[in-house]
Amino acid sequence: MSQTTRRDMLKFLGGAALASTGLLGKSAFAADKAKIVIIGGGIGGITTAKYLRMINKDVKITVVEPNSEYIFCPGSNEVLLGDPIADFIRTYDHPRKRYNFDMVADKVASIDYAKKSIKTAGGTTLPYDSLVISPGPTFVFDDIEGYSQGLAETKILHAWKAGKQTTMLRDQIRAMPQGGTMVIATPSMPFRCPPAPYERASFLAGWMEKHNPKAKIIILDKNPGFIFQIQYTKYWKDNFGFGTDKARIERISSQEGGAVAKVDAKNMTVTNAHGDTIKADVINIIPTNQPNELTVKSGLKKVDFGIEVNHHDMSIDGHPDVYLIGDSADFLVKTGYLAANQAKVVAQAIDDRLHGKSPGQPIYTNNCVAKASKDNFGMSITDTFRERDGKLLLAQTVQDPFPEEIDNPFLHHIRAAVSDNWQRSFRRAVFD
Amino acid sequence: MQKIILSGILLALLLPVHAEEENPFIEKVFVSPDTYAKDPEVSGKMLGDNCDACHGTQGRVFDEGIPALAGIPKDTFIKLMMDFKAEKKPTIIMNHVARAFTDGEISRMATYFAAQPATPWLAKKGEEK
Numbered sequence: 351m352s353q354t355t356r357r358d359m360l361k362f363l364g365g366a367a368l369a370s371t372g373l374l375g376k377s378a379f380a381a382d383k384a385k386i387v388i389i390g391g392g393i394g395g396i397t398t399a400k401y402l403r404m405i406n407k408d409v410k411i412t413v414v415e416p417n418s419e420y421i422f423c424p425g426s427n428e429v430l431l432g433d434p435i436a437d438f439i440r441t442y443d444h445p446r447k448r449y450n451f452d453m454v455a456d457k458v459a460s461i462d463y464a465k466k467s468i469k470t471a472g473g474t475t476l477p478y479d480s481l482v483i484s485p486g487p488t489f490v491f492d493d494i495e496g497y498s499q500g501l502a503e504t505k506i507l508h509a510w511k512a513g514k515q516t517t518m519l520r521d522q523i524r525a526m527p528q529g530g531t532m533v534i535a536t537p538s539m540p541f542r543c544p545p546a547p548y549e550r551a552s553f554l555a556g557w558m559e560k561h562n563p564k565a566k567i568i569i570l571d572k573n574p575g576f577i578f579q580i581q582y583t584k585y586w587k588d589n590f591g592f593g594t595d596k597a598r599i600e601r602i603s604s605q606e607g608g609a610v611a612k613v614d615a616k617n618m619t620v621t622n623a624h625g626d627t628i629k630a631d632v633i634n635i636i637p638t639n640q641p642n643e644l645t646v647k648s649g650l651k652k653v654d655f656g657i658e659v660n661h662h663d664m665s666i667d668g669h670p671d672v673y674l675i676g677d678s679a680d681f682l683v684k685t686g687y688l689a690a691n692q693a694k695v696v697a698q699a700i701d702d703r704l705h706g707k708s709p710g711q712p713i714y715t716n717n718c719v720a721k722a723s724k725d726n727f728g729m730s731i732t733d734t735f736r737e738r739d740g741k742l743l744l745a746q747t748v749q750d751p752f753p754e755e756i757d758n759p760f761l762h763h764i765r766a767a768v769s770d771n772w773q774r775s776f777r778r779a780v781f782d
Numbered sequence: 783m784q785k786i787i788l789s790g791i792l793l794a795l796l797l798p799v800h801a802e803e804e805n806p807f808i809e810k811v812f813v814s815p816d817t818y819a820k821d822p823e824v825s826g827k828m829l830g831d832n833c834d835a836c837h838g839t840q841g842r843v844f845d846e847g848i849p850a851l852a853g854i855p856k857d858t859f860i861k862l863m864m865d866f867k868a869e870k871k872p873t874i875i876m877n878h879v880a881r882a883f884t885d886g887e888i889s890r891m892a893t894y895f896a897a898q899p900a901t902p903w904l905a906k907k908g909e910e911k
Contacts, residue, residue, distance in 0.1 A: 695828070768848070771848050775846055778903075
């Protein structure tokens, strides 16, 4: 938001003009409501609708989302430990009423940027004045031999969007034979929620300690290192014999051949980049995350970490009034936290433009949480991104606890509680 | 404190920083917010919106451990944030959150939150006004 003071405004309009036109001509929009279409009813999409409505009563907002409810990903690894998935589910009734937006229960089939309209799979055409694209990532299945979307929905689950697969994976783990092996395979960066594969492994190793003490988790990692590596490594050494023959968690990094080349669902084996084959009882492959196919199909430009956006306001250069947020946008880090803060920047930019102002200076924080154990070991990251000339600058990133704090168990307990608190508050901040 | 001048930092993130750790993530990056002091101002609302994910919409969640921010008197807010920023007040996250902002930004945030009503964003049933 630009810093328009009352004095600037009076100077701009002049006293008499202010009286005759109404404040910034806002009444004009009531007669001809600007149509805002939002693709995706997730964290990014609903936050955009909510925060736009909080500052603009006039626009007509339509959210296009095929699902009738949203299941929050943040925290959903805890469902694997037995937490009810209901805690993570929100229906759209409340935000739709409170923030007065329409919903179209359909998938988007195509976007016509020239005509400023979208078309749904069911054939509905929706014209827009501003378009916000927030559809989540598209998962890639064909970069691993023997893997497919069908397998991912039935046997070789990913559980990387919280939902049915999360509870199915939980049940697979519970049904594992004593002393069995679970493989968790990661995609290369960037992917949604960078600490989540390691959090998942850490949670499940803790669960196995009680329920299946001889079982083992092998992380096949397509990356050389990972976020919170110092903290997780410490926790795993202290609790799971990490690095020894009897380790409950073993990690094979990308340099050691961690990338999965092939999966054989019938014989339940995975083959890594070095040709080594591992037999497992549960195979959890987290597929490669790509910018949503809709963005690629509609001709938007792919760069290193997603679709190229102008980081000043998350708009797409050359496509007036189109904004892109969340997993598909060009940010190395993909989190719900960031998607929500990108959404707030977009809501402000849309409102600014409707009032003839250019969008003001943004800031994006990602002050997010992860855990090594559900109740005993929480961690936090404090990221701040600033923007200059449409480009993103990382001003701060800090991973807590610091190595020198790592032997203080009280801190880890507090951070686990903060993490739980954050999950609840975040769900409320998006949907309430 | 590690200070790194960042140009093309996102690309740098993918390069090995400490070869012995084989970690593509920089564990600590801190650029003093004063580096950005001459950039266009980030508004109080934009700054405040970033706090919502933990502190609730407009800082208005009053029934959680993470405290509400709405209605805190401006001076109180500034004192708290400046103490966090200077590591004078013990905390586990807010020190790192606070030091990412300029003094001016903290002041604008304080003005913003002082102006928000100190009532829950979502009133409980029967308590709606």
